[in-house]
Amino acid sequence: MKVVPIDLGERSYPVYIGRDIADLGRVAREFDLGEKVLVISSRPIASLYGREVRDALGSCGFQVSLARVPDGEKYKTLSWAAKLYEECAEDKLDRNSTILALGGGVIGDLAGFVASTYLRGINFIYLPTTLLAQVDASIGGKVGVDLPQGKNLVGSFYQPRFVYTDLKVLRTLPQAQIKEGLAEIIKYGVIEDKDLFLYLEQNLEKIKTLSLDSLEYIITRCVQIKAAVVQEDEREKRGKRQVLNFGHTIGHAIESGTGYGRYSHGEAVAVGMIAAARIAKKMGFLPEDSLVRMENLVRRADLPSRVEGVNGGKLWDALYLDKKIKGGKLYFVLPRRIGEVFLTDKVPLTLVREAIRELGVEK
Numbered sequence: 044m045k046v047v048p049i050d051l052g053e054r055s056y057p058v059y060i061g062r063d064i065a066d067l068g069r070v071a072r073e074f075d076l077g078e079k080v081l082v083i084s085s086r087p088i089a090s091l092y093g094r095e096v097r098d099a100l101g102s103c104g105f106q107v108s109l110a111r112v113p114d115g116e117k118y119k120t121l122s123w124a125a126k127l128y129e130e131c132a133e134d135k136l137d138r139n140s141t142i143l144a145l146g147g148g149v150i151g152d153l154a155g156f157v158a159s160t161y162l163r164g165i166n167f168i169y170l171p172t173t174l175l176a177q178v179d180a181s182i183g184g185k186v187g188v189d190l191p192q193g194k195n196l197v198g199s200f201y202q203p204r205f206v207y208t209d210l211k212v213l214r215t216l217p218q219a220q221i222k223e224g225l226a227e228i229i230k231y232g233v234i235e236d237k238d239l240f241l242y243l244e245q246n247l248e249k250i251k252t253l254s255l256d257s258l259e260y261i262i263t264r265c266v267q268i269k270a271a272v273v274q275e276d277e278r279e280k281r282g283k284r285q286v287l288n289f290g291h292t293i294g295h296a297i298e299s300g301t302g303y304g305r306y307s308h309g310e311a312v313a314v315g316m317i318a319a320a321r322i323a324k325k326m327g328f329l330p331e332d333s334l335v336r337m338e339n340l341v342r343r344a345d346l347p348s349r350v351e352g353v354n355g356g357k358l359w360d361a362l363y364l365d366k367k368i369k370g371g372k373l374y375f376v377l378p379r380r381i382g383e384v385f386l387t388d389k390v391p392l393t394l395v396r397e398a399i400r401e402l403g404v405e406k
């Protein structure tokens with residue numbers, strides 16, 4: 044089992060990368076977690092892995108109960124958090140008790156939020172079940188819920204006691220969700236690690252077919268990269284964490300400008316990364332061959348680098364909304380080369396327009 048330490052002073056925690064849920068109980072016993080564990084999961088994930096998790100913890104002496112939330116982002120809400128608080132109270136969880144999130148990013152955010160607020164904060168542990176949650180959402184302590192007015196508007200920073208990433212759970216994950224994770228993994232390669240990018244180029248097929256050794260390598264590397272960013276800027280105060288937004292300026296505008304239905308987050312980020320790379324090339328920062336490598340890898344990962352049916356006016360409205368949020372300026376994370384990016388607010392709007400046109404956005 045691999046262990047990646049996340050070094051955040053007294054909030055430090057390890058991420059275990061293993062291949063068998065049965066190891067979870069033994070790992071949990073190494074921490075002072077009390078006796079009661081409430082597992083919070085979605086209905087489908089509970090049917091797939093609830094029993095294994097229960098057995099793993101139960102066989103090590105924990106008293107385990109399970110709360111199921113319906114599947115999907117639309118349940119990452121305050122009203123579901125309230126139902127879960129009641130479940131905590133009915134199960135008589137106390138200050139020493141533990142909430143375990145078993146699921147993707149939606150469950151991690153919701154269960155982590157409940158753990159961070161019930162009794163002003165109880166132990167939180169996370170078994171992420173999507174590739175995206177394993178490389179991204181489980182690291183860094185952002186927890187929260189959505190409001191009708193927008194995503195992730197209520198939340199806090201709350202670090203888990205540990206994360207247990209099991210590689211084998213990815214075998215039941217639909218291919219579309221593997222692609223969601225791949226978009227973020229390509230992002231990590233471009234922002235921080237040319238060797239990871241090269242590894243992806245050379246081993247993409249193995250990753251798509253879920254070779255455990257390849258998954259272990261890329262997930263370990265991505266966790267290390269996100270850990271390094273979070274360690275430098277835990278609460279997003281110093282700007283370092285913003286490099287993680289590579290591909291998100293235009294990507295987010297595509298998602299919100301199309302009402303969050305047409306393109307998934309990973310697809311929108313892939314398109315946004317290509318647009319940012321083209322802008323960087325036009326501004327003379329990024330060499331042509333690096334742009335071509337990025338376009339090829341995105342295509343081979345079955346992610347889009349063009350869009351269809353996206354209205355230009357709505358996309359610009361969404362971009363301007365972002366601009367307002369960031370103090371009147373349009374920020375881009377641009378690649379200088381594969382493995383290095385920088386943050387700028389000096390991209391000429393004509394280039395943004397050109398890049399958006401090249402994506403196939405309608406007038």
Ligand SMILES: NC(=O)c1ccc[n+]([C@@H]2O[C@H](COP(=O)([O-])OP(=O)(O)OC[C@H]3O[C@@H](n4cnc5c(N)ncnc54)[C@H](O)[C@@H]3O)[C@@H](O)[C@H]2O)c1
Pocket residue numbers: 085087088091114115116119146147148149150152172173175176179180181182183184185186194195212213214215216217220223
């Ligand atoms: N906290 C953070 O730092 C952070 C970072 C990125 C994203 N997020 C949040 O994460 C959420 C998206 O997370 P996600 O992409 O993991 O989606 P998700 O949690 O909705 O899971 C996607 C789908 O995959 C299914 N699934 C999950 N694991 C499975 C498995 N092993 N086998 C079969 N099916 C499985 C789920 O039931 C769901 O239908 C968003 O709410 C986003 O805001 C949080």
